[in-house]
Amino acid sequence: MKFLGYILRNARRNPVRSLLTIGSIAVCGFLAMVLLSLFSTNTEVRSTLVPFNRVITMSAQGFTQPVPIALVREIPAIDDRSGIHAIVHRESDDKPLVSPFSWYGGKFRGESATFFAQFGVDPDTLFDIYPELTIAPDQLQAFKERPDGTVIGRKLAEDKKLSVGDSFELKGEIYPFDMNLTVVGIFDGPEKRDLRTCYFNWNFLNEGLKRDFQGQGANNSGTVLMRCKSDELVTKLCAAVDEDTKSSDRATKTQTEDAFVSQFSEMIKDLQTYINMVGLAVAFSLLVICGVAMAMSMRERTSEVAVLRAIGFQKGQILFMVLTEAVLIAGIGGFIGTFGTMLLFKFWDISPYTMGFFPFFYIPTTVAVTGFLVSLLVGLLSGLIPAFRASSLPVIDGLRKVV
Amino acid sequence: MDREAAIVLRHVTKSYRRDQIQIPVLSDLSLSVEEGEFLALMGPSGSGKTTLLNLIAGLDRPTGGEILVQDNDLARMSDGQITKWRSNHVGFIFQTYNLIPVLRAQENVELPLLLTSLSRKERRERARTALRVVGLEGREDHFPRQLSGGQEQRVAIARAIVTDPYLLVADEPTGDLDRVSAEEILLLLEQLNHEFEKTIVMVTHDPQAAKRATRLLHLDKGKLVADVAQGRDVRTAVQPENAS
Numbered sequence: 084m085k086f087l088g089y090i091l092r093n094a095r096r097n098p099v100r101s102l103l104t105i106g107s108i109a110v111c112g113f114l115a116m117v118l119l120s121l122f123s124t125n126t127e128v129r130s131t132l133v134p135f136n137r138v139i140t141m142s143a144q145g146f147t148q149p150v151p152i153a154l155v156r157e158i159p160a161i162d163d164r165s166g167i168h169a170i171v172h173r174e175s176d177d178k179p180l181v182s183p184f185s186w187y188g189g190k191f192r193g194e195s196a197t198f199f200a201q202f203g204v205d206p207d208t209l210f211d212i213y214p215e216l217t218i219a220p221d222q223l224q225a226f227k228e229r230p231d232g233t234v235i236g237r238k239l240a241e242d243k244k245l246s247v248g249d250s251f252e253l254k255g256e257i258y259p260f261d262m263n264l265t266v267v268g269i270f271d272g273p274e275k276r277d278l279r280t281c282y283f284n285w286n287f288l289n290e291g292l293k294r295d296f297q298g299q300g301a302n303n304s305g306t307v308l309m310r311c312k313s314d315e316l317v318t319k320l321c322a323a324v325d326e327d328t329k330s331s332d333r334a335t336k337t338q339t340e341d342a343f344v345s346q347f348s349e350m351i352k353d354l355q356t357y358i359n360m361v362g363l364a365v366a367f368s369l370l371v372i373c374g375v376a377m378a379m380s381m382r383e384r385t386s387e388v389a390v391l392r393a394i395g396f397q398k399g400q401i402l403f404m405v406l407t408e409a410v411l412i413a414g415i416g417g418f419i420g421t422f423g424t425m426l427l428f429k430f431w432d433i434s435p436y437t438m439g440f441f442p443f444f445y446i447p448t449t450v451a452v453t454g455f456l457v458s459l460l461v462g463l464l465s466g467l468i469p470a471f472r473a474s475s476l477p478v479i480d481g482l483r484k485v486v
Numbered sequence: 487m488d489r490e491a492a493i494v495l496r497h498v499t500k501s502y503r504r505d506q507i508q509i510p511v512l513s514d515l516s517l518s519v520e521e522g523e524f525l526a527l528m529g530p531s532g533s534g535k536t537t538l539l540n541l542i543a544g545l546d547r548p549t550g551g552e553i554l555v556q557d558n559d560l561a562r563m564s565d566g567q568i569t570k571w572r573s574n575h576v577g578f579i580f581q582t583y584n585l586i587p588v589l590r591a592q593e594n595v596e597l598p599l600l601l602t603s604l605s606r607k608e609r610r611e612r613a614r615t616a617l618r619v620v621g622l623e624g625r626e627d628h629f630p631r632q633l634s635g636g637q638e639q640r641v642a643i644a645r646a647i648v649t650d651p652y653l654l655v656a657d658e659p660t661g662d663l664d665r666v667s668a669e670e671i672l673l674l675l676e677q678l679n680h681e682f683e684k685t686i687v688m689v690t691h692d693p694q695a696a697k698r699a700t701r702l703l704h705l706d707k708g709k710l711v712a713d714v715a716q717g718r719d720v721r722t723a724v725q726p727e728n729a730s
Contacts, residue, residue, distance in 0.1 A: 085600045092588040390584045393545060394598045394645070395573020397566060478545045482580070 086400070090407050097380065104376040105416040108369055108458060112420015115365045116454055118358045120428075120446045125348055127447045128275050132340050136311040137212065138169075139184070139343040140324055143334035146346070149303035151333055152289070155181050155205070158307060158324055165323040169316035170309050173211055182208045183285040183304035189253030189262060191243070199239050199442075200277065201253060203285035203304075206232070212310045215273050222247065222268030230287050232267035236278030240269045242435055251281070260295035262287070277442035279434065306343075314339075366457055369413070373465030377409045381469040388473045389481025401474040409466025410459055417458020421451040491554075492653070492685045493519040493542055498551035500537055500708075511537045512708040515551070519701075524679040524686045526699035533705040535689045536657055542687055543576050543655040544568045556652060573601050577646030577684075579656035583638040585630040585645075591617065592626035595644045602649070616644035620674060636667030643674060647684070654678065656688040660695050672698045 094101055140158060142148035159179035162170045170179045182205035191197045206226045210216055218226075218234060226232050233251050240246065251264040264283055272278055285304065292301040311317045321337040328335045348355070381388070388401060425446040433444050500512040511534045519525055519542075527535040540546040541553055544560050553560045556575065560568060585594045595613040604612070617626055620640040630638050639659060646654055656675065660668035676698055678684045688699060696702050704712035 088593070089586075089589065089597075089600075092586075092593075096588050386584060387586055390578070390580070390586075391597070392569065393543075393572065393578050395569055395601050397569050400601075479540050482545075482584075 086404050086407075090404055090411065093380075093384075093404075094408050094411050097383075100376060100379070101412055104372060104412055105419065107372045108413055108416025108461075109420040109423065111365045111369050111372070112417055112454055112458060113424045115362050115457075116421055116424040116446050116450060118365075119362050119450050119454070120444070121358065121441075122348065122355050123447050123450050124441075124443075124445060125344075127449075129341050129344050129348075131273070131275055132344065133314070135213075135215070135340070136314055136317055137340040138309050138311055138317055138320060138337060139340055140307040140309075140335045140337040141305070141343070143325075143329075143336045146306060146343075149185070149300070149305055150307060150335060152183055152285075152302045152304050154307050154328075154333075154335070155183055155304065157327075158309060161324055161327050162320055165319075167316055167319045167323055169311040169313075169320035171211075171312055173208070178208065179309070180208050180212045181205075181307060181309040182212055183306075184308040185285055185288060185303075185305040186257075187253060187255075187262065187283075187288060188257045189255050191254075192252055193254070197253075198437075199279040199281060201281045201283070203288040204282045204308075206234075206282075206284050209282060210270075212308055213272075215276065216270045217272065218268050218270040222270075225267040226282075226284075229265065229267055230284055230290075231264050233264040233281050233283040234268035234270050235266055235281045237269055237271050238278040238432070238434070239281060240266070242279065245269075258288070258292065258296065258300070260291045262291065275443060275445070279442050308340075366461060369458065369461045370465050373409060373413050373462055374468065376412070377405070377466050377469045380408075381405060381473045385473070385476065385481050389476065389478050392474075392476075392478045393482065398474040402470045405470035405473055406463060406466045409470070410462035413458050413462025413465065414455075417455050417462075420458065421446075421454035425451040491518040492521040492523070492556060493517070493687075494552075494554040495542075496552040496554075498541065498548045498553060500534070500541065500546070501549050510708055512541075512548075515708070515710055517703070517710065517713075519685065519687065521685055522679070522683045524675070524698070524700040525688065526696040526702045527687065527689045527705060528691070528693070528696050528702060529705035529711075532707075534708040535705050538705065539655050539657055539687055539689050543578065543653070544572050573598060574649065575652045577643075577649065577651040577654045579639070579642055579646050579654065579659045581658040581661040583630070583635075583642045583662075585638055585641055587630050589629075590626065591622065591628050591630070591633065591641045591644075594630070594641055595648050597645060598649045612648055613644070616648040617641070619647065620644045634667070635663050636670055639663060639667070639671050640674065643671070643678075647678065647682070652685065654684050654686045656686065658689055658691065660690070660692060668692070668695065 140150060140154060142150050159170050159181055162168060170181065172179050183203065185203040187201040187203060189197065189201060210218060210223060222234065226234050235245060235251070245251065245266050247266055247268060249266045251266050253262040253264065255261050262283065289301050292298060311320060317339055324337040325335055391401060425448070428445050434442055437444065495515055495517040498512055498515045499510070501508050501510040515538070527538060529535045537546065541548055542555065547561055558571060563571060586597065589597070592610070592613050595616050596609045599609040599612060614626060617623060620643050622637060622640050622644065625633065625637065630641070633641065659675070660671050663671060672695055675686060675688070679686050690696050701713070701715040703710060
């Protein structure tokens with residue numbers, strides 16, 4: 084601590100260079116945080132889904148192929164028949180918490196591109212399957228009663244300036260008919276949930292197919308969503324359902340919600356590798372920036388270091404002071420770049436600008452802390468060579484630079 | 487005579503190696519400096535006076551021979567030991583002052599005290615006392631750039647004496663100063679020698695500065711060519727190798 088004053092003064096010796104170094108590190112930190120959070124956000128959000136023990140059944144051919152709506156009834160029967168009893172039943176009426184889950188993919192009110200998700204579901208069970216989503220009881224009741232009713236997430240309502248009672252028109256892109264819905268409820272949910280989703284009654288979609296598309300594609304669902312009692316039972320249920328359907332033309336693949344979501348991450352795994360490589364390149368750039376700044380700084384101070392050595396400072400003390408200075412500068416830049424970025428995205432919702440790719444975006448604390456520690460390590464490494472050279476320089480050689 | 491001598495050099499040689507060439511700087515130099523002496527080293531450039539100063543101050547090591555300062559054999563000390571010894575026993579005064587530009591006068595003077603176990607308050611008090619001794623009371627908060635050359639050198643002297651060292655080494659302390667400032671610095675060194683009984687070894691090119699010393703050594707080509715004390719040639723009288 085005795086040397087801290089001297090170290091701080093040295094760090095401020097050349098304010099322009101120090102600020103530029105700190106700024107460079109902060110910008111690199113910002114870039115690294117954004118890139119690394121693209122995937123870690125997904126990983127972290129997936130982990131929050133695990134405790135709900137939700138299971139998704141999709142076609143064995145892939146999630147673009149539908150499954151028969153009959154599975155919504157049959158899966159609970161399989162669960163009972165096989166004696167697993169994994170699916171949660173509602174206490175009030177013993178209804179199994181199972182729902183169809185069909186992607187509609189329409190365009191909202193003439194938009195050239197719409198980036199929020201739209202799903203046809205069972206209004207009666209949806210909010211029991213998603214207990215983390217909250218909605219006013221009267222709005223939930225309206226959702227259950229009104230065939231053309233839709234409930235939308237709070238952020239979607241804010242983005243589109245919608246409130247209960249407003250019309251909600253979706254122009255069919257995949258399906259050859261439009262959906263003229265009415266907002267009957269607005270739901271809320273945890274911070275790390277997509278609150279830009281719209282749910283409507285699967286029956287309304289099915290009726291539309293029957294009416295306007297000669298029944299083609301009717302009585303199908305994209306996937307079937309259900310909630311189970313425990314993760315141990317989940318494994319058994321998945322195996323039982325897939326075993327039951329495997330010999331039919333509607334073979335299924337049943338998996339946890341977490342595993343289902345991770346499929347999308349797998350699809351961009353190569354991209355993740357490239358982004359991690361960019362992250363490494365950023366770290367290396369930081370190392371060079373800090374190293375050059377420290378080398379320049381120490382070169383200017385050769386004679387001063389020699390004076391310190393002459394008046395009795397040990398090599399280790401010089402090494403400590405130079406390294407502390409390097410770590411301090413890199414740490415300040417790293418702190419701004421990591422925790423500053425974290426704070427920025429805490430208050431700035433960039434989702435509306437990401438074309439739906441990131442329904443929410445934030446910097447996970449683990450990523451920020453890791454980034455900050457990396458900046459400290461970079462500071463330490465960048466200071467090693469200048470510090471070692473400064474502490475090892477023979478005193479008389481150092482003094483000769485000036486004397 | 488060794489017991490009374492502060493510094494004893496016996497058959498000291500020093501040479502540097504540049505590429506494959508061995509360059510002799512000092513050859514077979516023997517010398518004894520008594521406690522409380524004010525010694526001036528003169529000689530042409532390349533005569534070895536700064537090298538001799540560096541050897542006495544423990545900044546460099548001899549190629550051969552023995553250097554005893556207060557009975558400490560400097561050549562036998564490890565790097566860590568000699569660094570610690572310097573911090574306790576030697577004060578340095580440089581031609582270009584070599585103050586730390588980002589530190590105030592008081593902080594520059596405090597710098598050697600950071601290596602001691604003194605409290606922050608004690609360090610401040612000692613630094614203020616040292617600045618008072620060199621006549622810079624009231625300039626404690628000035629940065630080096632806010633001081634004149636003479637004042638900077640005074641701060642450097644305060645830094646040199648703040649640990650109350652046994653030996654002061656000065657390498658052309660007036661070399662960068664005007665006549666008036668140089669005179670002030672020399673008076674200060676004289677005062678430190680007379681009143682505080684500091685042993686001082688000073689390298690200088692200035693004959694006027696050299697006159698202020700109690701003893702004058704002339705070096706040429708690494709050899710001692712004259713040894714004058716208070717106008718008296720004592721070279722023949724000083725024979726440290728025969729003293730014990």
